[in-house]
Amino acid sequence: MANVAQQVVYVVDDDQGMLDSTVWLLESVGLKALPFTSGREFLDACDSRLNACVLLDVRMPGMGGLNVQEEMRSRELRLPVIFVSGHADVPIVVRAFKAGAHDFIEKPYNEQLLLDSVQQALSHSDERQPDAGLSAVQARLQSLTPRENDVLLPLVQGYSNREVAEQLGVSVKTIDLYRSRVMKRMQADNLPQLVGMAIAAGLVDPLQLR
Numbered sequence: 045m046a047n048v049a050q051q052v053v054y055v056v057d058d059d060q061g062m063l064d065s066t067v068w069l070l071e072s073v074g075l076k077a078l079p080f081t082s083g084r085e086f087l088d089a090c091d092s093r094l095n096a097c098v099l100l101d102v103r104m105p106g107m108g109g110l111n112v113q114e115e116m117r118s119r120e121l122r123l124p125v126i127f128v129s130g131h132a133d134v135p136i137v138v139r140a141f142k143a144g145a146h147d148f149i150e151k152p153y154n155e156q157l158l159l160d161s162v163q164q165a166l167s168h169s170d171e172r173q174p175d176a177g178l179s180a181v182q183a184r185l186q187s188l189t190p191r192e193n194d195v196l197l198p199l200v201q202g203y204s205n206r207e208v209a210e211q212l213g214v215s216v217k218t219i220d221l222y223r224s225r226v227m228k229r230m231q232a233d234n235l236p237q238l239v240g241m242a243i244a245a246g247l248v249d250p251l252q253l254r
Contacts, residue, residue: 051166052076052096056086056112057128058104062151066099069155070162083112092121097146097165099158102129102136110136113143124165128153134202137236141243148236157233181241184230192229195222199235200242 053070055077057063063079070077080086084107086098098116102109113125124146129136137148147161188196198208205223209216232238242248 052078052094053162053166054078054080054086054090054096054098054123056080056083056098056104056109057101058082059101062101066158069158073159075162083107083109083115087112087115087119087121090116090121090123092123094123095166097124097126097162099126099128099162102127102140103131110139110143113140113145117143126158126161126165128158134235134239137239138243141240145240148240150234150236154233178244181230181245184241185245185247187229188226192222192226195219196226196230196238196242197248199223199226200239200248 053075055063055066055070057066057079058081060081063081067077067079078089080089083100083104090098100109100112107115109127109129113127116123116125125140125144126147126149127140127145128149128151130151140148146165149158149161194212195208198211203211205216205219209219212219227233227238230238230241232241239248
């Protein structure tokens with residue numbers, strides 16, 4: 045396993061303030077952070093031989109995060125990508141995970157959540173063992189009750205709590221309760237993460253989401 049000094053995090057964000065604070069956070073735990081304000085700059089400098097991961101903003105002028113991810117794939121730059129976005133709507137999340145994103149974190153992010161995700165991505169980059177995470181997700185899915193499953197599916201397909209309540213013939217309050225139970229049982233911090241888990245486990249087809 046590579047030591048921490050060799051672990052690199054590419055940070056790509058057009059917001060200079062956000063870029064600076066993210067670099068500072070990563071460096072405060074001993075990681076090497078390389079900042080870029082545009083996707084093009086990052087692609088020109090990216091070295092896939094490093095034990096590295098990429099923190100990538102979704103919305104940037106010129107080349108957005110999803111385009112950068114596509115370009116990485118075409119150049120065979122196989123580094124784990126963690127998307128960071130203030131606009132985590134389901135279609136964007138679906139596209140990101142479908143193209144192989146490691147994680148999707150909403151701004152303003154929780155610092156510990158971001159660091160945990162980065163460390164996980166770096167260990168994936170180092171060990172190349174994506175299956176361990178998938179089997180954990182499948183085990184969590186199997187622990188859901190039938191009623192929790194009934195709520196999980198429409199949620200990850202992009203239906204609102206009100207729409208799910210109408211579909212199942214229960215109150216919105218009941219759906220709120222089940223939704224929080226599903227999130228807790230699946231160990232998902234937010235809806236984008238839950239959607240990613242469902243796609244990874246083959247529970248839903250990304251092309252059939254709303």
